[in-house]
Every structure is written in structure tokens, then in C-alpha cells.
Amino acid sequence: MDLRVTGSAPPSPFLSARDLFETEYDLSLPVRVRIREDPDERTWTSHPGEYHVLNISRQAATSAMARELALHEFAHMHRNERGHPSHTQSTDEALFLALSGRSVERHKLAHCYQIANHMKDIYADDITLTLGPADKLVSFLESGLAAALADRPAPSRAGFERISPAADPEITVVNAAFALALVERHGLVGEDHRLYDLAHAAVRDAPGVGFEAFKRRFRDLRNDPDESEYRKALVDATRTYATATDAQAAD
Structure with missing residues (x-):
């Protein structure tokens, strides 16, 4: 999985989520993680075409749930790619x-x-x-x-x-x-x-x-x-x- 993290948060939870996700699944398209400063920004995924975007607040991205939230969004991307x-x-x-x-x-x-x-x-x-x-x-x-x-x-x-x-x-x-x-x-x-x-x-x-x-x-x-x-x-x-x-x- 091609994963890139942009914004003011450490990439480690997302890299860890990627490694765990890839033990059973994979994504064909690249993933771009965008860290938002608004603490009320809901974690969500978009699919603009040639890649997926994981939008997440910095507060969520630095929380104890960061890896689990990323895994959840990777699963949405997988469902999207498979046409569920x-x-x-x-x-x-x-x-x-x-x-x-x-x-x-x-x-x-x-x-x-x-x-x-x-x-x-x-x-x-x-x-x-x-x-x-x-x-x-x-x-x-x-x-x-x-x-x-x-x-x-x-x-x-x-x-x-x-x-x-x-x-x-x-x-x-x-x-x-x-x-x-x-x-x-x-x-x-x-x-x-x-x-x-x-x-x-x-x-x-x-x-x-x-x-x-x-x-x-x-x-x-x-x-x-x-x-x-x-x-x-x-x-x-x-x-x-x-x-x-x-x-x-x-x-």
C-alpha cells in the first residue's frame, strides 16, 4: 500500500495500521492521509479517483485510537475498491x-x-x-x-x-x-x-x-x-x- 501522511502528526499509527491491514488485505490505489487542525473534524474517507484520502483531525491522529481509526478507514477503502x-x-x-x-x-x-x-x-x-x-x-x-x-x-x-x-x-x-x-x-x-x-x-x-x-x-x-x-x-x-x-x- 502506498501511504503518505501530510500534516502535523506522527505517521507511526498510520504505518502500523497499514502493516496490520496488509496481513490480510490490500488496496490497489494509493492512500493520502491529511491531518486537519479542526478538533471537531470527523474522520472520513473520500475517493477522488486515482487515490483515497483519509481526513482526520490532529487530535484524533494523536489519540490512543489513531491506529484503530486508520484501520477502519482502510476497510472503507477496501469495500469501495471491491464495489460492495x-x-x-x-x-x-x-x-x-x-x-x-x-x-x-x-x-x-x-x-x-x-x-x-x-x-x-x-x-x-x-x-x-x-x-x-x-x-x-x-x-x-x-x-x-x-x-x-x-x-x-x-x-x-x-x-x-x-x-x-x-x-x-x-x-x-x-x-x-x-x-x-x-x-x-x-x-x-x-x-x-x-x-x-x-x-x-x-x-x-x-x-x-x-x-x-x-x-x-x-x-x-x-x-x-x-x-x-x-x-x-x-x-x-x-x-x-x-x-x-x-x-x-x-x-
């Missing part, structure tokens, strides 16, 4: 099919894109989880969900107290479903793991979203769907979320 439907299906097209004729608030549309990203991440992590211990990933999922539950505002009305943050409790449920789907898909934790307690706390705040249904959707994604099957799964997931959150808002 999860990475070739246009998200815009699927969301248009799912939400046609429906008025959707901007923040809920962003949630639908996040659901699409979760489905891509399932297939990327099917690769990364063959490459080594999953302890860091499980801790990462746990800390992310705990952080989403940490900001507890005052009760909004008598007898009702939010368990998850006032902002976007519905997508917190979906994020919890994704985390548990991933660990159950690969048998990473037992039923007494703290992730389950965190997920139950999130569900109490938005019970109408359908946590168990979303967990099954993510967990049971078939390894090698064809384009039509994957498009249907993505359309159904986003349409279900839009319908469920509309009903929750009405309640």
Missing part, C-alpha cells in the same frame, strides 16, 4: 426514495445520513474485526454512548426527566442500537456489559424509535447483498426512522 453495494449505493438516491413526499426537518435528515453511515460502518468493521483484538473498539463505543447520555437537563415537565441529552434523543437510540448490533454480530461482549445498561437508558428517553428493530437491522445485514437488496435495506431503515420519530413528536 454499501459503498457504491448513492445515499442521496436512497434517501430520496425513502422520504419522497414527506417533509423532513433538517436535523432529522442528518440523522438519516447517519443511519446510512452506520450501515457502511457495519461492513467496514466486519473487516477490521478480523485483524486483531476489539477491546479498544468496544471501549470507544461505550465512551461515545456514555457521553451522549451525560448531559442531563432539568425536567421539561412535571414527572418527566430526560435520561439522554435534550438534543436528538432519537438518534441516540439508533446509535445505541448500532453499537450493540456490532458487538452482537461479532460476539464481542456478554449480556451483562455496560453497553446494555447505557442502551436501556437511551431507550427510556425515546421509546418510540424502535431500538430492538434497529439493532436487528444492523446486526443481521447480509455479508454480500446485491445492489437491490442493499438499497431496500437502506430505504426501509431511513423510512422507518422518519416514521417513528414523526410519531414520537406527535406523542
Whole structure:
């Protein structure tokens, strides 16, 4: 793999990730790692044509998760090169099919894109989880969900107290479903793991979203769907979320 790192971060985590990735997989196109100064910059991959680009904040690139984040993005690149439907299906097209004729608030549309990203991440992590211990990933999922539950505002009305943050409790449920789907898909934790307690706390705040249904959707994604099957799964997931959150808002 031709790998080049540009920006103010040491290249060692990316070189280590490359060496581990190449024990089982390879990439045909070169990889350019671009370190961003914005600490809020989300780690993401683009495919401009003749090479892949891994964009990552300097904060993430110098964190304890740097190697694991790089492995995850290499897996996305591998799925893209192999033409896996999860990475070739246009998200815009699927969301248009799912939400046609429906008025959707901007923040809920962003949630639908996040659901699409979760489905891509399932297939990327099917690769990364063959490459080594999953302890860091499980801790990462746990800390992310705990952080989403940490900001507890005052009760909004008598007898009702939010368990998850006032902002976007519905997508917190979906994020919890994704985390548990991933660990159950690969048998990473037992039923007494703290992730389950965190997920139950999130569900109490938005019970109408359908946590168990979303967990099954993510967990049971078939390894090698064809384009039509994957498009249907993505359309159904986003349409279900839009319908469920509309009903929750009405309640």
C-alpha cells in the first residue's frame, strides 16, 4: 500500500495500521492521509479517483485510537475498491426514495445520513474485526454512548426527566442500537456489559424509535447483498426512522 501522511502528526499509527491491514488485505490505489487542525473534524474517507484520502483531525491522529481509526478507514477503502453495494449505493438516491413526499426537518435528515453511515460502518468493521483484538473498539463505543447520555437537563415537565441529552434523543437510540448490533454480530461482549445498561437508558428517553428493530437491522445485514437488496435495506431503515420519530413528536 502506498501511504503518505501530510500534516502535523506522527505517521507511526498510520504505518502500523497499514502493516496490520496488509496481513490480510490490500488496496490497489494509493492512500493520502491529511491531518486537519479542526478538533471537531470527523474522520472520513473520500475517493477522488486515482487515490483515497483519509481526513482526520490532529487530535484524533494523536489519540490512543489513531491506529484503530486508520484501520477502519482502510476497510472503507477496501469495500469501495471491491464495489460492495454499501459503498457504491448513492445515499442521496436512497434517501430520496425513502422520504419522497414527506417533509423532513433538517436535523432529522442528518440523522438519516447517519443511519446510512452506520450501515457502511457495519461492513467496514466486519473487516477490521478480523485483524486483531476489539477491546479498544468496544471501549470507544461505550465512551461515545456514555457521553451522549451525560448531559442531563432539568425536567421539561412535571414527572418527566430526560435520561439522554435534550438534543436528538432519537438518534441516540439508533446509535445505541448500532453499537450493540456490532458487538452482537461479532460476539464481542456478554449480556451483562455496560453497553446494555447505557442502551436501556437511551431507550427510556425515546421509546418510540424502535431500538430492538434497529439493532436487528444492523446486526443481521447480509455479508454480500446485491445492489437491490442493499438499497431496500437502506430505504426501509431511513423510512422507518422518519416514521417513528414523526410519531414520537406527535406523542
